[in-house]
Amino acid sequence: MATIKDVANDAGVAVGTVSKVLNGQHVSAKNKKKVEASIAKLGYQMNYYARGLRTNDTYTIAVIVPDILNPFFACLVSYIERELYQRGYKMFLCQSQKDVAKEAYYLKLVHQNRVDGIIGVTYNETEPYLSGDIPMVMIDRHFKTDICCVSSDNFHGGELAAEYLVAGGSKRLLFIRTGSTLESETLKRGQGFEASCQKQGVVYKMVDFGDDTESYSEADIYQYLKSHMQGGVLFFDGIYTSTDGLALAVLELLRQLGIQVPQDVQVIGHDGLKHMNKGAYLLSSIAQPIKDMAKVSVDKAIRLIHKEPVDQMTILPVTFVYGGTTRQA
């Protein structure tokens, strides 16, 4: 079996040059080409296990998200994998499905030297497993401990939603949320919405239907909407929801109640999901910069692995996107 020395001899370069190519470090384009040709010619294969033992690096990052059946997380994971591959890293995918034990299992892989770092979206109380010296980047969740975080501007997203609903003529606004009530950046969506409603002096109401894994949420929302109707008219004429998934459920409930969107009621979601993740927007929404969030998360994780300085918190901008459920584009 060919060794690294054989490759160096064949390519006519130093062993260190071959090593740099293998580790994705910079060498001249000419030398890179020579080394790659020799690797191919000799069928050289790196012993990754030996490399792992020597350098303690696995070039692997575990990505923990609740569930990629949710298109938002599928998009996020998709872009993270692209970024990681470009940087020479492989990705373990873990769908925590709100299972604390499963999350803990992946978090422990760092201690076991099976992965170099973690990028996670977690809604569990996983703090016992966390300590500041692990290369870890959390998306949308700002732990009290010193964990690095990447998020989008959820507060401004809420403000934008209230502004667009009012600009489109709505006078009585409703914010509906479901999901974890653990401290999280995403809670700021409602806070920004409320702040803007107060600033604009518009009537508003905030309702929380708890965790969306509870199957009774949708029936509860239906009852809530129905109890606020009189003579076929809903008291609220503008609705902002905490996610696009929830907005789609609300749109279906409004359809069942005979309410026209956007004529009677405008609806704005949050996430910016598209048809098949590539077509038109599913509905008017506050779009998160998913690609940028993936890029910044990967960049931070790799910097942490290399013990380079990173900003503890990065907040990326959001935008309003038109998808047919508001009166203004």
Add this chain to the structure above:
Amino acid sequence: MATIKDVANDAGVAVGTVSKVLNGQHVSAKNKKKVEASIAKLGYQMNYYARGLRTNDTYTIAVIVPDILNPFFACLVSYIERELYQRGYKMFLCQSQKDVAKEAYYLKLVHQNRVDGIIGVTYNETEPYLSGDIPMVMIDRHFKTDICCVSSDNFHGGELAAEYLVAGGSKRLLFIRTGSTLESETLKRGQGFEASCQKQGVVYKMVDFGDDTESYSEADIYQYLKSHMQGGVLFFDGIYTSTDGLALAVLELLRQLGIQVPQDVQVIGHDGLKHMNKGAYLLSSIAQPIKDMAKVSVDKAIRLIHKEPVDQMTILPVTFVYGGTTRQA
């Protein structure tokens, strides 16, 4: 740091029993509980690298799909990850994005002892990298070499589509496909459709718009449909497409052409995608048994890793699902 002997002493069992628990092998429920309690109490952590060197097993499978932005692949990957986790395996996710080099990189990980096996959906000419002795399961792609394959009954899916279109009153059928033309189980969708059209004695046409990564496909399909219209009426009154994604694009083109679905034209897709991957079906379709395909693929991969016998080909049943774009439910 606690050793495996410490765990055995604390639990009052043999070292071999602890080892079995760590490797997911069968021990009595009572002993399993004791060992797990001692592991938790002593904070024992397996040295996976050392284990990897010793047993040559990584308990990792690489899953290669084109792109999880496509909801079909997101579903498939999601269910595969669940199955793998239940079996004690971790998952590398690779989105090949039809990049041969990226696929080859992951395929080579098997040789480098970085993964135990591969589950893949690939549309590239990756055969040079394949050999029969690698634990590998391909989904929907039947290589000429001895690679294990899991697929759904694509031929019968095509037959079902033709039958449902005719049962709903369509008399002039059209099959539209895009995508790779490499030999693949998915090509049988059109073959089954054609066979059923001939058997039913109905007028039909088969058209292929090549690889859907080509951006001009949609304009081509639009032109094709338009050129088969006369006085606002489309010659074809029943359309079956090779995927749901393509069907959604066709539905939008029909809308632009002023054609009513399902009144004027019935449309059936293939895959069985749902709103947000959990709600109602996006359209009438031939549903693949994605969960079962994931389960069987994982089962076969692990059997191959353990050098146990497996069927080379498994074909799982498909079903017609109603999603509003056909006249019959």
